[in-house]
Amino acid sequence: MLAQILLDRRMGLLTGSSGPKEKQFVSSAVEAFHRLGDLVLKPPIPHAILQFHPVWKSLESNMDQVWDLGMEMLEEAEKSVPEDALVTKLANEGKMEREERLVNLVTILQAGVDTTSNSLAWALYNLAKYPEKQDRLRQELRQVLDKGQCGKEHLPKLPYLKAFTREVHRITPTASGTIRKLPFAVDAGDYQIPQDSMILFSGEPYSLDETLLGADPNEFNPDRWLAADQVPKDSDPRKPVRVEGYDVMAPAPILSHPLLSTPFGVGPRMCVGARVAQNEINSVVSKLCHDFVLTLDGDQDIQAVSKLVMTPEPAPRIRFDPVL
Secondary structure: OOHHHHHHHOOOOOOOOOHHHHHHHHHHHHHHOOOOOOOHHOOOOOOHOOOOOOOHHHHHHHHHHHHHHHHHHHHHHHOOOOOOOOHHHHHHHOOOOOHHHHHHEEEEHHHHHHHHHHHHHHHHHHHHHOHHHHHHHHHHHHHHHHOOOOOOOOOHHHHHHHHHHHHHHHOOOOOOEEEEOOOOOOOOOOOOOOOOOEEEEEOOOHHHHHHHOOOOOOOOHHHHHHHOOOOOOOOOOOOEOOOOOOOOOOOOOOOOHHHHHHOOOOOOOOOHHHHHHHHHHHHHHHHHHHHHHEEEEEOOOOOOEEOOOEEEEEOOOOOEEEEO
């Protein structure tokens, strides 16, 4: 989908019509993510050693492939000047230098490979795992959508879809944190964090904190976020709230802060593809749930494995039976 937006062409990955260039781009992008994950979650390695480390060499090799192939696809789009491509619109605006424009577009193209696919995998897994939630979502979708096509005009009428997606992000987050370099020293309780420290902030412990959630953190229940929408604005931000008409407590309002409520971050350094990714997830989930009954194919022990993003392993096996 990102290729359609950026280049005004499909890469053929779903239809099997992709060429070796597209397949290699995706393969290298995934491998680069996984190798980066290997390095981020390990103790710092001195630069003199790092450049010879096999994990770093694999990361470097795959990133070279990503940039070379990504640039090649963007340059092809530049020459053909497709009217609806983002690469053409940015060039016509003239607000960015060509190098800056292409670097950002390649970054977006790569970033969408592993993150959105894993988010969708978790969403479909949770649909199949909790059939009663799936049935409720399908009932809402069939009342609102025409042929399962979800547009921005439909989202205000699909509160359960938004609540379901929010619960997927909470209980099976694809991205559980962000990393920043601290520009100044900070005193945090009894600890002093030196300037230039790399800080990994994870919202996952808060999303699984029973005292903030007000219920069993292992229970998959989108209703908690429907209740959260009804919490008075003057409520204590750190305490769950009992809302009339709901069987589940509304989580503490602090969990609705953008830093904790989405996997995309917040502020000027939030995920540049956040809106595209969320729209893609809403579109795919709504279409599949509208048209198919999803069930897990036999007993499966699915674990969340960190590869920079949280990946379901082994890949869930899901049956898709047409809705009768």
